[in-house]
Amino acid sequence: MAPATRSRFASIAAPASSPPPALPAPTPPAPLPDPHQQQQQQQQPAHNGNPKISFKPFAISVGAGNRKKRPGDGMPEERPQKGPRIYSTPAAPAIIDTSTPTPTPTPTPTPTPTPRVPSPAPHPSPAEKKPPMAYDRIGLVGEGTYGKVYKAQNTRSKEIVALKRIRMEAERDGFPITALREIKLLQSLRHPNVVSLLEIMVEKSNVYMVFDYMDHDLAGVLTHPEFKFTAPNLKHLSRQMLEGLDYLHSRGVLHRDIKGSNILLNNQGVLKLADFGLARFYNTKRSKLDYTNRVITLWYRPPELLLGATMYGPSIDVWSTGCIMIELFTRKPAFPGQDEVHQLELVYELLGTPNPRNWPFVDQLPWYELVKPKIEHPSRFTDTFASQMTPAALDLCQQLLTLDPEQRPSAAQALNHPYFTSEEPAPAAPTNLGLGDWHEYESKQHKRKEREKEKRARKESQIKPVSS
Ligand SMILES: Nc1ncnc2c1ncn2[C@@H]1O[C@H](COP(=O)(O)OP(=O)(O)O)[C@@H](O)[C@H]1O
Ligand SMILES: [Mg+2]
Numbered sequence: 001m002a003p004a005t006r007s008r009f010a011s012i013a014a015p016a017s018s019p020p021p022a023l024p025a026p027t028p029p030a031p032l033p034d035p036h037q038q039q040q041q042q043q044q045p046a047h048n049g050n051p052k053i054s055f056k057p058f059a060i061s062v063g064a065g066n067r068k069k070r071p072g073d074g075m076p077e078e079r080p081q082k083g084p085r086i087y088s089t090p091a092a093p094a095i096i097d098t099s100t101p102t103p104t105p106t107p108t109p110t111p112t113p114t115p116r117v118p119s120p121a122p123h124p125s126p127a128e129k130k131p132p133m134a135y136d137r138i139g140l141v142g143e144g145t146y147g148k149v150y151k152a153q154n155t156r157s158k159e160i161v162a163l164k165r166i167r168m169e170a171e172r173d174g175f176p177i178t179a180l181r182e183i184k185l186l187q188s189l190r191h192p193n194v195v196s197l198l199e200i201m202v203e204k205s206n207v208y209m210v211f212d213y214m215d216h217d218l219a220g221v222l223t224h225p226e227f228k229f230t231a232p233n234l235k236h237l238s239r240q241m242l243e244g245l246d247y248l249h250s251r252g253v254l255h256r257d258i259k260g261s262n263i264l265l266n267n268q269g270v271l272k273l274a275d276f277g278l279a280r281f282y283n284t285k286r287s288k289l290d291y292t293n294r295v296i297t298l299w300y301r302p303p304e305l306l307l308g309a310t311m312y313g314p315s316i317d318v319w320s321t322g323c324i325m326i327e328l329f330t331r332k333p334a335f336p337g338q339d340e341v342h343q344l345e346l347v348y349e350l351l352g353t354p355n356p357r358n359w360p361f362v363d364q365l366p367w368y369e370l371v372k373p374k375i376e377h378p379s380r381f382t383d384t385f386a387s388q389m390t391p392a393a394l395d396l397c398q399q400l401l402t403l404d405p406e407q408r409p410s411a412a413q414a415l416n417h418p419y420f421t422s423e424e425p426a427p428a429a430p431t432n433l434g435l436g437d438w439h440e441y442e443s444k445q446h447k448r449k450e451r452e453k454e455k456r457a458r459k460e461s462q463i464k465p466v467s468s
């Protein structure tokens with residue numbers, strides 16, 4: 001958990017309260033400067049960047065599918081509304097706007113010709129002007145390229161939530177289209193293994209998505225210095241991951257950024273897929289999209305995208321899930337490439353080199369000839385992982401990591417694999433996750449402190465005692 005400065009949300013904009021930026025990533029290097037932006041350009045030319053969008057039509061449906069009524073949240077009837085940006089209905093009280101002070105009604109002066117007592121002040125004092133805070137900020141838990149995520153508490157219901165701030169600074173033309181897409185997508189989803197969007201909060205010029213709070217993410221727990229998962233835990237997590245993915249795919253959603261920091265976990269061992277910033281609806285009838293291949297963080301990107309495919313479907317997420325499963329078992333990323341070419345090399349070295357016999361039409365992918373390896377590698381998959389996985393887990397991972405996307409099983413098929421249906425042990429939720437909040441953010445902070453400690457120790461050991 002980030003320093004627990006318990007400040008009220010009104011002070012969020014003060015830069016001094018922000019913790020220092022996260023360290024240079026031990027996470028996969030992003031091959032492109034800004035995939036969101038790039039997609040935007042490729043896929044939304046008609047919008048010419050970010051369209052101006054008013055909140056009103058949007059607010060009507062936010063959370064409609066997802067909304068669980070919580071005591072004290074939303075509070076539309078108590079919160080005087082002003083302007084078109086504040087909108088809520090009893091059915092979907094999804095947007096809270098704290099951006100403007102509550103206008104206290106000016107008291108009507110009593111028509112007394114000679115008042116003996118002073119009239120009430122015509123304007124409220126600044127203290128009175130302040131609207132009640134919807135959330136108390138507890139600390140920072142995520143600081144991604146696209147915004148900050150805070151742990152916070154609903155001041156009324158006392159519910160702990162995550163507030164994901166939507167980055168507006170770079171937006172000159174209105175509300176960011178990427179955030180809009182993410183919200184729209186999240187609205188349509190409701191599943192125990194997919195993060196729930198509770199509401200949208202507008203505060204000053206900031207907009208926040210409000211989510212159920214999750215104590216950890218997989219990138220965090222997998223780098224925790226002490227924590228270990230048992231075999232039943234690993235099965236429980238793998239199953240939830242595939243259940244979430246199967247649900248997304250059955251709803252026609254491609255996630256397109258499955259990786260440890262986007263997979264959340266709470267202390268009860270419930271896993272939820274999160275971060276729909278790169279997700280898209282796809283046409284289940286046409287089965288494949290013609291889209292950009294610059295999606296999915298490099299280490300989790302499947303070979304067909306690395307070879308330039310732009311027609312793809314749910315199998316891209318299945319590959320990333322296979323990478324995560326390996327990482328769950330080994331606590332190491334399966335393919336930590338430094339750039340696209342190196343990424344492909346690592347994939348080929350482990351799984352063997354593809355050719356038109358084991359992957360029909362691979363030679364027709366745009367960059368196949370360009371990055372064709374000179375050496376043919378055989379698969380080393382079984383030799384590499386057999387000692388760390390049960391036979392069924394090994395077989396399932398190998399299937400999820402099939403080079404040819406057409407031969408990769410779907411998430412639903414994977415859930416019917418003997419690893420889940422017959423092989424012992426039975427899945428069980430981890431019970432010892434109460435290790436303090438541990439996301440990628442805290443993990444990076446911890447590593448940074450460790451490095452600084454080491455540096456200091458090295459320096460001290462170099463200072464030689466002055467001989468007398
Ligand atoms: N609901 C949540 N509960 C707790 N932590 C969260 C939640 N959502 C996101 N986070 C943390 O914030 C980080 C960044 O959020 P994410 O949605 O992935 O945004 P980004 O687009 O910046 O990657 C995540 O990696 C996770 O550690
Ligand atoms: Mg993320």
